Amino acid sequence: MRPKDALPVVYPSHCPVCETPLIRKEGEAQHYCPNDKGCAPQLKAKIEHFIGRKMMNIDGLGAETVEQLFDAGLISNFSDLYDLTKEQVLPLERMAEKSANKLIEGIEASKNIDFPKVLFALGIRYVGETVAKKLAKHFKSLDIIQNATLEELIAVDEIGDRIAESLIEYFSDEYNLQIIQKLKAAGLQFEISEDDAAPVGNALEGKTIVVSGTFNMARDAMKNLIESNGGKVGSSISSKTDYLICGESMGPAKLKKAEDLGITMISENEFLALIGNASGEQQEKGQVSLF
Ligand SMILES: [Zn+2]
Known part of the structure; x- marks a missing residue:
C-alpha cells in the first residue's frame, strides 16, 4: 500500500548513542546495539x-x-x-x-525478595517472569541453573533452545558473574524458599474457579495456587464459573446450584493433579477428600 514514490526504508547502521555498529540476529526483526556494557x-x-x-x-x-x-x-x-x-x-x-x-x-x-523475582530482575534475554518462575521452581537455586548444561535446561517444560542458549551465554560472561557475586555478597535471595516451591504454570489460564468447603490445605494457599497457575478466584458460583473445587461440609444449596449450571466439580486432589502437583501427597498422610 506504500505510494509509488516512497523511498526504501533505511535502517540505522550504528547506535545513535554510543555509535557501535548495530547487529540483527537471524530471524529477528530488531536491530540491537551489542555494546550492552557501555551503552x-x-x-x-x-x-x-x-x-x-x-x-x-x-x-x-x-x-x-x-x-x-x-x-x-x-x-x-x-x-x-x-x-x-x-x-x-x-x-x-x-x-x-x-x-x-x-x-x-x-x-x-x-x-x-524471592528468588524467582531476583532471577527475572537480572534481565537475562528471553527470561521473563514466567520463565524465571519455571527455572527457579525446577532448579531451586541460581548455582544449579548456572551449572546446568544445554540439555538439562531444555529438558525443562517450555524451555527451548533460544532460552537455554541465552542462559548459557549469560553465565559464560565474566561481567555478569561479577554482578551476581556482588549481589550474593549483599545478601539477595538466590535460592528458592519453601513458599515458592508451589507449582507455577498456566494450566488454569482464563478459568474462573470457586472454592467451597474445607480442605486439607489452607484456603488461602489454595487461592494462591489458583492464581499462580493463571486462574481467577471467583467469589460465588455463576454461569461464568469453570470449576468448583468441592471441600468437606460444602453447603447443599451451593452443590445444587453448581449441578443446575452444569459446572465441573473437582476435589482437592483433582485440583492438584490439574495444576501438575504430585496428587498423591495429601493421600499419603491418610487424609482423603470427599470424592
Ligand atoms: Zn549503543
Whole structure:
C-alpha cells in the first residue's frame, strides 16, 4: 500500500548513542546495539528493569532517580545499588532526608525478595517472569541453573533452545558473574524458599474457579495456587464459573446450584493433579477428600 514514490526504508547502521555498529540476529526483526556494557541508555534500562514492581520492587527508587544516580557516577549497574549510602544520595537534586531514607530502606528491603523475582530482575534475554518462575521452581537455586548444561535446561517444560542458549551465554560472561557475586555478597535471595516451591504454570489460564468447603490445605494457599497457575478466584458460583473445587461440609444449596449450571466439580486432589502437583501427597498422610 506504500505510494509509488516512497523511498526504501533505511535502517540505522550504528547506535545513535554510543555509535557501535548495530547487529540483527537471524530471524529477528530488531536491530540491537551489542555494546550492552557501555551503552548508557541500555545500562540505565537494565537498572530500571531490576528495580521494577514485578522484580525487586524497590520503594523510593524510580527511573528519574536511576538517571541521577547513574549520571552522578554513583551506580553503573544494579549491583552498585547495594553500596549506596544516605550520605552519597543526599546531595542529589530533589533528594531530601526523607526520600534518601526511603531509598536506602527500599534497597535494603529488596534483599528479601524471592528468588524467582531476583532471577527475572537480572534481565537475562528471553527470561521473563514466567520463565524465571519455571527455572527457579525446577532448579531451586541460581548455582544449579548456572551449572546446568544445554540439555538439562531444555529438558525443562517450555524451555527451548533460544532460552537455554541465552542462559548459557549469560553465565559464560565474566561481567555478569561479577554482578551476581556482588549481589550474593549483599545478601539477595538466590535460592528458592519453601513458599515458592508451589507449582507455577498456566494450566488454569482464563478459568474462573470457586472454592467451597474445607480442605486439607489452607484456603488461602489454595487461592494462591489458583492464581499462580493463571486462574481467577471467583467469589460465588455463576454461569461464568469453570470449576468448583468441592471441600468437606460444602453447603447443599451451593452443590445444587453448581449441578443446575452444569459446572465441573473437582476435589482437592483433582485440583492438584490439574495444576501438575504430585496428587498423591495429601493421600499419603491418610487424609482423603470427599470424592
Ligand atoms: Zn549503543
